[in-house]
Amino acid sequence: MTRDVRLRQLGAVVRLELRRLFRGREGRATLFFALAPLLLAIVGLTARNTPLTAGRAENAFAFVFQNLILQGTLYFGCLFTFGGLVRGEQIGKTLHHLLLAPVRREVVLLGKYLAACAVTATLFGLTSAASYLLLLSDSGRPAMLAHLGAGGAGRMVAYVFVATLACAAYGAVFLAFGQWVKNPIFPALAFWGWEHLNFLLPEGLKRLGLIHYLLSLTPVRVPESFLAILGEPLPVWVSIPVPLLFTAALLAFAAWKVRRTEVDYGIE
Amino acid sequence: MSATPGTDLLVFEEVSKFYGEVLGVDRVTLSIPPGITGLVGPNGSGKTTLMNLATGLIRPTRGRVSVLGIPPDDPERLFAACGYCTCFEAFPAGATGWTFLEGVLSLRGEGRAAARALAGKALERVGLVDAAGRKVAGYSKGMKQRLRLAAAIAPDPRVLLLDEPLNGLDPMARAEVLDLFRNLAAEGKHVVVSSHILHEVDLLADRVVLVKSGYVVAEGESHGLREEVVERPMQVLVRCDRPGALAARLFADGLVTEVELHEDARGLLARTRTPDRFFLALNEAVVTDGLEVETVTPADDDVKAVYRYLIEGEEGG
Numbered sequence: 001m002t003r004d005v006r007l008r009q010l011g012a013v014v015r016l017e018l019r020r021l022f023r024g025r026e027g028r029a030t031l032f033f034a035l036a037p038l039l040l041a042i043v044g045l046t047a048r049n050t051p052l053t054a055g056r057a058e059n060a061f062a063f064v065f066q067n068l069i070l071q072g073t074l075y076f077g078c079l080f081t082f083g084g085l086v087r088g089e090q091i092g093k094t095l096h097h098l099l100l101a102p103v104r105r106e107v108v109l110l111g112k113y114l115a116a117c118a119v120t121a122t123l124f125g126l127t128s129a130a131s132y133l134l135l136l137s138d139s140g141r142p143a144m145l146a147h148l149g150a151g152g153a154g155r156m157v158a159y160v161f162v163a164t165l166a167c168a169a170y171g172a173v174f175l176a177f178g179q180w181v182k183n184p185i186f187p188a189l190a191f192w193g194w195e196h197l198n199f200l201l202p203e204g205l206k207r208l209g210l211i212h213y214l215l216s217l218t219p220v221r222v223p224e225s226f227l228a229i230l231g232e233p234l235p236v237w238v239s240i241p242v243p244l245l246f247t248a249a250l251l252a253f254a255a256w257k258v259r260r261t262e263v264d265y266g267i268e
Numbered sequence: 269m270s271a272t273p274g275t276d277l278l279v280f281e282e283v284s285k286f287y288g289e290v291l292g293v294d295r296v297t298l299s300i301p302p303g304i305t306g307l308v309g310p311n312g313s314g315k316t317t318l319m320n321l322a323t324g325l326i327r328p329t330r331g332r333v334s335v336l337g338i339p340p341d342d343p344e345r346l347f348a349a350c351g352y353c354t355c356f357e358a359f360p361a362g363a364t365g366w367t368f369l370e371g372v373l374s375l376r377g378e379g380r381a382a383a384r385a386l387a388g389k390a391l392e393r394v395g396l397v398d399a400a401g402r403k404v405a406g407y408s409k410g411m412k413q414r415l416r417l418a419a420a421i422a423p424d425p426r427v428l429l430l431d432e433p434l435n436g437l438d439p440m441a442r443a444e445v446l447d448l449f450r451n452l453a454a455e456g457k458h459v460v461v462s463s464h465i466l467h468e469v470d471l472l473a474d475r476v477v478l479v480k481s482g483y484v485v486a487e488g489e490s491h492g493l494r495e496e497v498v499e500r501p502m503q504v505l506v507r508c509d510r511p512g513a514l515a516a517r518l519f520a521d522g523l524v525t526e527v528e529l530h531e532d533a534r535g536l537l538a539r540t541r542t543p544d545r546f547f548l549a550l551n552e553a554v555v556t557d558g559l560e561v562e563t564v565t566p567a568d569d570d571v572k573a574v575y576r577y578l579i580e581g582e583e584g585g
Contacts, residue, residue, distance in 0.1 A: 001344050005377035012374035016360075019371075023362040093358035096325060097368075097419075100354070101375035102347035259341070263325040264287070265356060 013111025033077030306469030
């Protein structure tokens with residue numbers, strides 16, 4: 001089979017998966033998680049009497065992005081989307097439609113992963129940028145424009161990039177969990193605990209958590225707690241390739257598992 | 269056609285499949301040539317397991333399977349040559365007949381126009397063109413069955429595996445689909461049809477493989493089966509708009525030994541010793557009396573007894 005045919009097959013899997021995600025409950029759950037920080041920002045701003053300054057808005061968003069988005073809504077949004085990519089089709093008894101086509105299972109898996117990445121990165125990237133702009137808008141239009149012109153726009157793009165990288169990396173984690181165990185929620189909760197406790201760990205152990213690499217890329221960092229052991233942010237040449245390599249390794253594992261996946265809904 | 273032995277056959281070599289401690293099939297050895305082969309056995313006998321093994325949906329615990337010399341773990345080559353109409357009923361959410369078929373065909377790497385052309389041809393062959401724009405969720409059981417069949421035959425594979433393909437079809441559709449299978453076999457294809465209804469397979473197959481409790485208990489040519497089956501009444505479930513009138517007609521023609529009308533007045537359970545004539549009369553009722561038939565489902569709960577009868581007869585003879 002030629003490379004062109006495989007690419008067309010990959011495109012077909014991506015299109016089918018996008019359709020499935022938009023129509024299924026995974027898509028709705030991801031949309032809910034992506035919109036949650038934006039809605040909270042609206043509620044928070046509505047409840048305040050005094051407007052935020054641009055500087056405080058920047059710090060407020062840094063806190064929201066670090067604690068609410070990265071370790072909350074994005075994490076669980078990705079769990080719903082990626083954890084159900086294969087598992088969800090097993091439960092819905094539709095997986096065989098993909099596996100009875102003359103396409104390699106690895107191509108099916110990759111297509112599904114790319115579609116889920118596109119959906120989650122778009123949703124969380126857009127809502128992160130929207131939340132940033134919304135908080136900043138509380139300082140007034142002139143102050144907001146001045147802040148954006150003085151590096152704010154670049155920082156907003158950086159947040160979108162971190163959200164995209166987080167979707168790719170956490171997505172690979174949950175895809176692998178979904179291939180490894182029947183219910184990926186339990187290992188995902190354990191991994192969430194590990195990521196959440198990362199700020200308490202000494203420098204060497206911090207590197208065993210994805211969150212450490214992602215936070216190193218955020219333009220503004222706020223301490224998680226007075227107990228936090230603050231380490232130096234990792235350089236970009238470490239904090240980008242390491243999550244990507246980790247992602248590639250997990251995708252390789254998921255591909256190995258999907259080749260061995262059996263479809264027998266009767267014994268599910 | 270085949271250059272090397274086994275490349276024109278579906279081959280199971282000492283194949284066993286266990287689901288944990290539960291036996292799926294055990295030590296099955298089969299070589300299936302082109303033509304129509306009936307895979308017959310009661311529910312849970314291992315028919316679907318054999319088909320799933322041949323298509324790689326499940327993996328054998330022991331033994332080796334190949335389809336035209338292709339192992340099931342090579343989907344690119346296997347499904348270029350093989351189509352599988354499963355008994356799994358679910359379809360992707362929100363799909364219409366067209367979008368489902370085009371989606372399945374696009375996975376082959378076909379362009380949109382080519383996929384649409386193939387889909388159209390397949391829908392026409394199974395008589396589903398008019399309903400193809402509607403959502404599959406609103407299809408009847410028979411329409412879903414025909415759509416699955418369309419997906420299996422659309423790419424014109426050399427091998428067709430059909431798991432209970434007549435389930436839920438109305439009499440007209442049954443006749444059309446049986447003709448379709450005969451035509452496909454006449455083109456030199458392998459058509460493997462599973463069923464728990466001996467009569468269905470007897471009408472269709474060149475050869476029959478009897479499966480029971482995970483073992484192949486008999487195999488061979490199918491002629492002669494019909495007379496033996498006639499000895500036992502066959503049960504058929506018919507859902508239609510006027511079951512009372514249908515029952516009266518069937519009794520008047522002496523085609524049924526017993527009929528039970530459903531309480532909701534939308535169906536009946538008939539027992540017949542002459543299934544051929546029974547189905548013919550059902551077709552006539554549809555055409556001449558305008559009977560609206562929703563589904564026709566064989567409901568032969570005595571099928572195990574028939575197998576025992578046949579197998580004992582064969583061993584005795």
